[in-house]
Amino acid sequence: MSAKPRIATASLCGCFGCHTSLLDIDERILQLVDLVEFDCSPLTDIKTVGDCDLGLIEGGVANTENLEVLRAFRRHCRTLVAVGACAVNGGIPAMRNAFALRECLEESYVRGVGVYHPGIPRDPEIPLLLDRVHPIHEVVKVDYFLPGCPPSAETLWTFLTAWLSGEPIAFSYHQIHYD
Amino acid sequence: MSTTLRLDGREIPFTPGQTIMDAALAVGVYIPHLCHNPDYAPHGSCRVCMVGVNGRLVSACTTAALDGMTVESNTETIAATRRSIVQLLFVEGNHVCPACERSGSCQLQAVAYYVGMLSPHFPQCFPQRPVDASHPDFMIDFNRCILCELCVRASRDHDHKRVFAVSGRGLASHLVIDSPSGLLGDSQFAASDRAAQVCPTGAILPKHRGYEQPIGQRLYDQAPISVVGDLRAQPGGD
Numbered sequence: 001m002s003a004k005p006r007i008a009t010a011s012l013c014g015c016f017g018c019h020t021s022l023l024d025i026d027e028r029i030l031q032l033v034d035l036v037e038f039d040c041s042p043l044t045d046i047k048t049v050g051d052c053d054l055g056l057i058e059g060g061v062a063n064t065e066n067l068e069v070l071r072a073f074r075r076h077c078r079t080l081v082a083v084g085a086c087a088v089n090g091g092i093p094a095m096r097n098a099f100a101l102r103e104c105l106e107e108s109y110v111r112g113v114g115v116y117h118p119g120i121p122r123d124p125e126i127p128l129l130l131d132r133v134h135p136i137h138e139v140v141k142v143d144y145f146l147p148g149c150p151p152s153a154e155t156l157w158t159f160l161t162a163w164l165s166g167e168p169i170a171f172s173y174h175q176i177h178y179d
Numbered sequence: 180m181s182t183t184l185r186l187d188g189r190e191i192p193f194t195p196g197q198t199i200m201d202a203a204l205a206v207g208v209y210i211p212h213l214c215h216n217p218d219y220a221p222h223g224s225c226r227v228c229m230v231g232v233n234g235r236l237v238s239a240c241t242t243a244a245l246d247g248m249t250v251e252s253n254t255e256t257i258a259a260t261r262r263s264i265v266q267l268l269f270v271e272g273n274h275v276c277p278a279c280e281r282s283g284s285c286q287l288q289a290v291a292y293y294v295g296m297l298s299p300h301f302p303q304c305f306p307q308r309p310v311d312a313s314h315p316d317f318m319i320d321f322n323r324c325i326l327c328e329l330c331v332r333a334s335r336d337h338d339h340k341r342v343f344a345v346s347g348r349g350l351a352s353h354l355v356i357d358s359p360s361g362l363l364g365d366s367q368f369a370a371s372d373r374a375a376q377v378c379p380t381g382a383i384l385p386k387h388r389g390y391e392q393p394i395g396q397r398l399y400d401q402a403p404i405s406v407v408g409d410l411r412a413q414p415g416g417d
Contacts, residue, residue: 085277088298089269090305092278097305098322138302145298149277173403176292178276179283 005053008039010073012066013093013133014059017150018084024153035164052077060086060093061134065127074140082142085149094133101131147178184248199239199250200228209405210252211290213379214327215240222328226264231257262294269299273322280389281381283397289404313364316386317375324354324382334374342368
């Protein structure tokens with residue numbers, strides 16, 4: 001079929017805001033789909049990640065499924081990118097690291113206001129939470145980091161176009177922010 | 180006797196007794212720094228102002244300028260060293276910029292942008308120090324404190340109160356408050372203190388206000404810290 005570069009994307013402990021920011025490239029998405037093929041992604045229906053040239057990961061690692069997905073992405077993606085504050089340093093979800101996991105679960109499912117049938121969910125279908133939220137580079141090797149909560153569409157576009165053309169990746173002052 | 184030093188190939192005059200930092204600041208050459216504030220005695224703790232002198236790295240804020248001295252500040256090796264130092268400061272605390280009221284006008288963040296930090300790189304420490312919200316006008320998030328001791332110096336040397344000190348050893352070093360309970364609300368600290376204004380991070384923050392400045396109009400939104408200058412050098416602060 002085509003020899004276009006393949007891109008996979010995933011949201012781990014993310015809010016989908018980085019994906020939304022990617023969609024903020026607006027009509028340039030038409031240029032992008034001409035240049036690349038999308039593999040496994042919340043934007044496609046492909047269920048498991050295949051061999052890809054680029055993997056974009058949003059969100060930190062907060063549960064066992066995040067771990068599994070992240071490791072699969074690392075195995076299949078030649079270049080893996082941490083997109084957004086959560087993937088880069090744990091982000092806002094990592095603020096739960098100030099508390100014991102049991103405290104968080106009991107606050108939500110046992111003691112919380114308006115909780116009925118109190119009890120911490122324990123069905124084996126539900127991935128177990130890790131005791132802490134981790135940035136993705138603490139689990140797998142990361143090739144590139146795009147900070148921001150979220151990174152702006154201009155930042156993502158600059159990255160993608162530079163990566164596609166093989167040019168050095170460089171950002172203007174306004175394209176790099178952590179908030 | 181003429182007294183000049185050569186900073187990145189540029190001749191810079193100085194008065195004997197000045198440091199390399201003093202000489203650079205006087206002619207408007209930016210050397211990144213966090214614990215340095217010209218109003219107070221140099222501290223030498225943040226190490227962000229490292230420059231090369233005779234093949235060695237020294238802190239510009241504590242090294243005396245000498246006649247004929249050759250100083251390198253703008254090299255890739257020094258930039259990489261500074262980047263690592265700033266990364267260490269970031270992983271040591273909980274610098275959640277998306278949830279911090281100081282974001283956009285924070286000196287630590289602005290220096291990180293200046294040195295080109297894309298990620299904190301090292302494993303996060305995730306400290307769990309409780310926030311002190313006991314004071315009616317100010318709060319302290321100790322997880323954002325970089326131990327620059329500017330509040331310590333301002334409280335001691337300007338406010339003459341000695342509200343703050345650093346206690347503990349190694350990674351457990353932390354800011355402490357001089358009051359019977361150890362809480363800010365029980366100390367002599369007042370919103371009008373200079374110590375309330377000098378923090379280069381979001382550790383010491385005023386209460387009852389937040390996110391007042393629109394994004395795009397915050398101190399470091401338009402131009403980098405090398406152009407804008409320090410957080411607290413701005414009249415009225417933020």
